[in-house]
Amino acid sequence: MTRHVVATIDEIKPGGRKVVTIDDREIVIFNLNGDYVGILNRCPHQGGKLCDGVVTALITSNEPGQINYARPGEIIRCPWHGWFFDLRSGQSWGEPDRIKTRNYNVAVTGGNELVEGPYQAETIEVTTDQQYLVVET
Numbered sequence: 001m002t003r004h005v006v007a008t009i010d011e012i013k014p015g016g017r018k019v020v021t022i023d024d025r026e027i028v029i030f031n032l033n034g035d036y037v038g039i040l041n042r043c044p045h046q047g048g049k050l051c052d053g054v055v056t057a058l059i060t061s062n063e064p065g066q067i068n069y070a071r072p073g074e075i076i077r078c079p080w081h082g083w084f085f086d087l088r089s090g091q092s093w094g095e096p097d098r099i100k101t102r103n104y105n106v107a108v109t110g111g112n113e114l115v116e117g118p119y120q121a122e123t124i125e126v127t128t129d130q131q132y133l134v135v136e137t
């Protein structure tokens, strides 16, 4: 499994989202009040962009006239035809046994834990001398 650095934690505020592209796949990263989750930005129904969906709660009912709200901010509604998906698991609420959008683990990692890559950009030392910038080559 390959790890990709996609953002700093400050870039996605609680309740916010960010679309990133990894290996030609768009993935939407959500901040669920400090828990970060990712889902494929493509609805399994007909390809709607889930990043444009409205985030809502899990709404259930035990009897007519009674409505229960749970897990606010953890369910997204596809903007095209309104299918609902659990942001934590990718599971649909229309046909949960059959339909799911791909979900991704998102971990918060300190910069000192990231491994240096094999590539290094060329650097040139720059010094100041009075009012001039001097480039050493």
Ligand code: FES
Pocket: 043, 044, 045, 046, 047, 048, 078, 079, 080, 081, 082, 083
């Ligand atoms: S494309 Fe998402 S519900 Fe149809």
